[in-house]
Amino acid sequence: MAKTNIAVIDYGAGNILNVLKALSYIGLDATFTQNPDDIANADAIILPGVGAFAPAMAALNQRQLIAPIQSAVQRQIPLLGVCLGMQLLFDSSTEHGDTKGLGLIPGDVVPIPTDLGVKVPHMGWNKNHVTQSHPLANPIDDEYTYFVHSYYAKTQAKYILSETNYGIAIPSLVGYQNVFGAQFHPEKSSTIGLEVLRQFGQYVNANKESI
């Protein structure tokens, strides 16, 4: 079997090299790239991200990466968004005015309400509850993972694989066909987080053989 090639999208967002380090640690080959051709040829795509929604979409747009990502998803290439990268998968966000997202999973990104008395950003280790059994979600059931975010995805239950409770239920893993998103940082969630990435790798391999 040929090596699996994962394109980790470089769109100039904060400190995202740690995703690459985690993939490399578990033996997954990944390329950090902003080249549309790499995305077109990838077996899987990871969209990392730390920062704000609008500048991230602007950066993807400026690098002409939106169409290649959407086209890869249509060709059944698995996509995993992490943190802000997960939020970009949805239709829109209200962060700094209304901004259109990638529109790959129905839903909108809205602020975590502050009138609940919880501190925002939601930063630290929080417990997950799997709402739909899935190989990517099962490792985190009843386990703590590491979150850092001020906005969350408001979406229908059918797209939610797991939730975490922070005054309100926040989707921690979402999935729609071959598109997945983790609100937490798998690359910062110790062995549990690495297991999620490993499961994504297995999903990618299985998917590659079936295409």
Next chain:
Amino acid sequence: MTLAKRIIPALDVKDGQVVKGIQFLNLTTIGDPVEIAKAYQDQGADELVFLDITATFENRNIMTSVIQAVSKEVFIPLTVGGGLRTLDDIKAIFHAGADKIFLNSAAIQNPTLVQEAAQLFGNQAVVGAIDARFNAEKQFYEVYRVGGRQATGINALDWAEQLVSYGAGELLVTSMDADGTKNGYDITLYDLLTQRVNVPIIASGGAGKTDDFIDVFQQTNVDGALAASVFHYGEITIPELKTTLLKRRSLFVLNNPQPDFSKNGGLLPTIIVDNNTQQVLTLAYMNQESFEKHLRHNKHGFTHVLDKHYGIKVRLLDIHNKSFH
């Protein structure tokens, strides 16, 4: 609904090696930051704090190689500080793989650095570090600088507020009175701090036994507790500490996040205790709304109102004398 309280081992790094002997980890290379960090990750540490205590200017950049190496094999949040003076220092350490940086004396000398770092990397990535000692004469907690050697005359609570206004998304506060004593964390300091600012506070200094962690988590609203020697020398192991915390943490917050308000007409019997004298003040009944306001430190909650308007700090116990905090 509450986040896990973070348990944070701190590593002092000098010229690329962890100093203060680490005796219990069964390491092949004593002092190797990667091996030590990995061992702590395997034990279940929630985050690691690295303090660069390298004295010579030439060896400063060793810290970036240390973080580079650690971040290739350790996958929990890494917070790094000590010796960061310029925005370029900060950029280099983030690029190496740090998730958060902390600024102590440099923030006092140059508050703009906090603002610039927060703008570039986000508030969540910038931690304000404070060394504080109680000044009995002036009756306030005073900020110290240069590794705790120089008094500044600044009130630590005011400085905490200022650091947050500059963009620090979290505060790491060391009580110099408690540090090294192993007599427990400075509860008063953290109680005051958590009422003053609304960002996560990490308590540091004084941990000697498991109960010290329980006390600081039950009696104050800190988000994490940092310790060095008790972990390094294996006096407390993180798995044991976490198991004990799980067992001892409030009945309701952890094991039963939603107490049953369907019974007793929606009222929860509560013993109110004066936090200073430990005297029972009264037996009261909380409804769900007041219970949640108490848990969330809502300023309209009656515990907050008691404190603010009557200066009475109270603790709430359930009928089994367990703290609700």
